[in-house]
Structure formats: C-alpha cells, structure tokens
Amino acid sequence: MESKGSTLTKLLLLLNISLVLCASEDFDFFYFVQQWPGAYCDTKQSCCYPKTGKPAADFSIHGLWPNYNDGSWPSNCDPDSVFDKSQISDLVSSMEKNWPSLSCPSSNGMRFWSHEWEKHGTCAESELDQHEYFEATLKLKQKVNLLQTLKNAGIEPDDGFYSLESISDAIKEGTGFAPGIECNRDSAHNSQLYQVYVCVDTSASNLIECPLLPKSKCGSQIQFPKF
Template sequence: MKTSYSILIQLSMINLLAVLCLGQDFDFFYFVQQWPGSYCDTQQSCCYPKTGKPATDFGIHGLWPNYNDGSYPSNCDPDSPFDQSEISNLTSRMQKSWPSLACPSSDGMKFWSHEWEKHGTCSESVLDQHGYFKATLDLKNKVNLLQILKSSGIIPNGRFYSFNGITKAIKGATGYTPGIECNVDEAGNSQLYQIYLCVDTSGSDIIECPILPRGKCSSSIEFPSF
C-alpha cells in the first residue's frame, strides 16, 4: 500500500510539473505601444514621470506572451521577481521609451516590475529578465509608429482620422495588420490609445497576428495632441 501511495504522489508531482511547464509555453507576443495623449486625456488623467514630461511619441506598454486562441499566461514564476540591477544598463533607454504615466509620479520601476512579473516571467524559456526588456526596446526602435502615421498625414493634432486609414498606414509600412485599441476622452470621443503588433516567440521579428485584440473603436478616431 505504501509503495502504491508513493507512486501516486510521484505521479501527481509529475503532472503538476507538466502543468507548470505548459503554463509557460506561448504562441506569440503582443508588442503594445500606447499614445500618451490618449492616456492622459481621460477622466482619470495622468502624472508625468519624475524625469519630466515624456517625449511626444508612442511609449511602450509591454511585450505580452499570448496563445493563438486569444488567451494568455500570466504570473508564471513567482520565484523570479523583478531585479532592478538586471536592467541597470537599460534604465536610461527605458525612461525614454517606456515611461509610466500612472499617478503618483514615479521612476517607472513599479511599472516595469509589473510588466516583468505578470508577462515577462511567462517567456523565461526564451528571454531572461535583461533579454526581455532589451528585446522590447529593440522592437520600439524597429517600428516608429509616429513617423509611420505622420507619413500618411495622420498627425496628433486633435483631429479625427478613419480607423481603416490608421490600419492601412501601419500595415503598409510594416507589412503586417496591427491591432488598434481605443479609449474615450473626457468628451466621450473614441481616441487612438494603443497599437498592437505581433512578434514571434524569439521576441525579435514582427509577424502577422494569429488573433487581433478587440479594440472598441469607432470608424472615426481622434488622435489627440500631447
């Protein structure tokens, strides 16, 4: 009986480990950039980082592992907390390209910690902590969304642009269909908030999205100034 019980315990542990390992698998990344003007132009408002007002540019929100069915893993490794020392040589780049607009004003560490622990730990089989943040910053350098939109006459000046026009401009420049997410300004207008591009599991190459997020956008979208 004891032998049978020991075997059952061992099998249970093996099954548990298998589930944990499967939980860290993923099919692709969402690389998400957000427009600061739309983050701030809501009833919630925003707070600039301690380093001052960010550049008038799209900022990184995150690099999120996803499954092809639209679901995603999260908080995959509680034994891998965010370690500021791991990104010491990336901090200046992150302050510029990955600023936090949440209140109260901060140095960004809480934001980056959240992104690593919720999303980054689910890609540890591919990217360690330094690699995760560096890959995300490199993707930002690879895709200049603001310049892409400006080249198509889509400028952050408070005017309204067609949803299809924004999508077409980004696809024309990158070769891939973006996901567009909108939020609502204080007047209740739909505004351009976040842009999703899909990235392969190496975290380096943009791919066509297996599934696009639901963006809740109107056919005409405001692109607010910042």
Template sequence: MKSIYSILLVQFLFVVSSFAKDFDFFYFVQQWPGSYCDSKQSCCYPSTGKPEADFGIHGLWPNYNDGSYPSQCDPTRPFDQSQVSELLRRMQTEWPTLACPSGDGMKFWSHEWEKHGTCSSLDQHSYFQITLDLKNQVNLLQALATAGIEPNGQSYSLKSIKDGIKEGVGYTPYVECNVDTSGNSQLYQIYLCVDRSASTLIECPIFPHGKCGSEIEFPIF
C-alpha cells in the same frame, strides 16, 4: 524530511515554469501618451519629466492563439533593477510610466516583468532589451506621418490608421481606443505581433476584443 507543503510548492513551481514556456506568440503593445492623459483618469508625468511626444512601450505579452494568456508565471523571479541598470536611460525614454502618483518607472516595469516577462522564457535583461529593440524597429509615429496622420487633435478614419501602419511597418495592427473627457473615441494603443523567439514581427493569429469608432481622434501631447 520535506514537508508535504514544500513538496507541493516545488511541484507547483515546476508546473508553472513549464506552463510559462507554452505560449504561441507575443503582443507588442505601444501606447499614445496623449490619449492616456486625455481621459477621466488623467495622468501624472514620471519623476524624470514629461515623456517625448511619441508612442511609448506598454509591454511585450505572451499570448495563446485562443486569445487567452499566461500570467505571473514565476514568483521566484521578482523584478531586479540591477539586472537592467544599463537599460534604465532607454527605459525612461521609451517605456515611460504615466500612472499617478508620479514615479520613476520601477513599479510599472516590475509589473510588466512579473506579470508578463516571467512567462516569456526570457531572462529579465533580455526581456527588456528585446522589447526596447522592437520599439526601435517599429516607428509608429513615422508610419502614421507618412500616411498624413498627425497627433493634432483631428479625427481620422480607423481604416486609414490601420492602412498607414501596415504600409509603414509591414504588418496588420490592432488599434485600441479609449475615450476622452467628452466621450470621443481616440487612438490609444497599437498592438503588433511577434513570434515566440521575440525576434520577428508576424501577422497576428488573433486580435483582442474591443472596437473603435469609424472615426477616431489623434490627440496632441
């Protein structure tokens, strides 16, 4: 005879699993490493070496149209490195960790999978494969360069950054800023939105909260 605890656990996992599939869109988030490192928290290069001077993936996050999001949806599916072994070289290049102390990325990817990926209705390999493919589809650095915006430590208008990305990618971005060690606003993360199938970019139903200055730095990395 099953204990009441076991029955409740099964019911809880069923509810969480069902809840995980009930989301409206994804945020696809890329991060500029120069801005991560040029802050009070600083950064540590991964054990595989300094990342390229390019936007790196932060994550693919299921979200609701009201601004909330599901999280940690299935504790029975922890990160399993063996399921992404063929993707590891790409992940090291395109989805690098900058957290301290230096690591190989496993802790970062495990966090992204367990917090967000388990809510995505995707299996683990598909979650990482699809996110990497989105990175190849969305070349932010090229879009900004075409608009005359370079990571050279200069300041650019927030409008020109948004317009440059929209012109190059085709969709309106959300720009997140952080501050450097002198307190100046700088280009930190770019959010774009993807449909529930994780296959098609869409206009964002809602943007995160937060504001940048009208002029923001694009630091060197």
C-alpha cells in the same frame, strides 16, 4: 522482466521530459503594445508625468505580452522571479525615455516595469531572461516606429479625426502586418487612438501576422489627440 519500480521510474522520467518540453513551449506569440500618451492623459483619470519630466510626444511602450493562439494568455507565471533593477541597469536610461510610467502618483518607472516583468515577463522566461526581455522590447520599439509611420501617411497628433481604416492601413504599410487598434474616450466621449498591438514571434525579434487581434472598441472616425 522489469520490476514495477523500474517501470514506474521510467514513466516518471518520461513525464518529466514531457513537462520540460511543454514548459519550453508555454506560449504562442507576443503582443507588442505601444500607447499614445496624449490619449492616456486625455481621460477623466488624467495622468502624472514621470519624475524625469514630461515624456516626448511619441508612442511609448506598454508591454510585451505572451499570448496563446486561442485568445487566452498566461500571467504571473513565476512568483519567485521578482524584478531586479540591477539586471537592467544598462537599460534604465533608454527605458525612462521609451517606457515611461504615466500613472499617478509620479514615479521613476520601477513599479511599472516590475509589474510588467512579474505579470508578463515571467511567462516568457523559457525564451528570455529578465535583461533579454527588456532589451528585446526596446529593440522592437526601434523597429516599430509608429509615429513616423503614421506621419508618412499624413496622420498627425493634431487633435484631428482620422478613419480607423486609414490608421490601420498606414501601420500595415509601415510594418508589413495588420495591427490591432485600441481606443479610449476623452471627457467629451470622443473615440481616441490609444494603443497599437503588433504580433511578434516567441523569440521577441520578428514581427508576424497576428493569430488574432484584440477587439478595437473604436469608432469609424477616431481622434489622434495632441500631447
């Protein structure tokens, strides 16, 4: 007959195993989010260019965000896992180009990347370490070339207005999946193309159909502002 102590030990061992299994499946998918700098800067709060100068007129990375299928998301999962720029030293030049910070005051991007890692990246550590997280995000930027995809459909950042449907359809044509479109408003209250969400599997390598999309808050006609 087993003693109470050995039974308790087994129960604790099973509990630990179940906790490890849960921890390895702690989110369902990623949102890969890119933003249009023309819309970021064309608001009342304006923007500040990075210390490296004005970014290219292209979509830039906002982040790679773990999410749950029910619409909620984890954040700040490991306060002990702080951003360490030495771990991404080989990626910095690519990040300065593809993942610039436009917030004020002007910066070198480190504060922005630190925020993204500590809020979102730490929730993906079961799948990706710090270097892998940033490297995978940069690779997704190469895979999802939004500006070229839109230009192929005759949609240009020319201050013109385009239907939300045509923008969404063009991105679906280019990526194979329906995107989430987020708008903001300029000082004249025009609805502008601001951010585009696509969904990615938990390995951060393959695009997938979004389990759910963020609410667009866009008008039926939206402006694609110059930058």
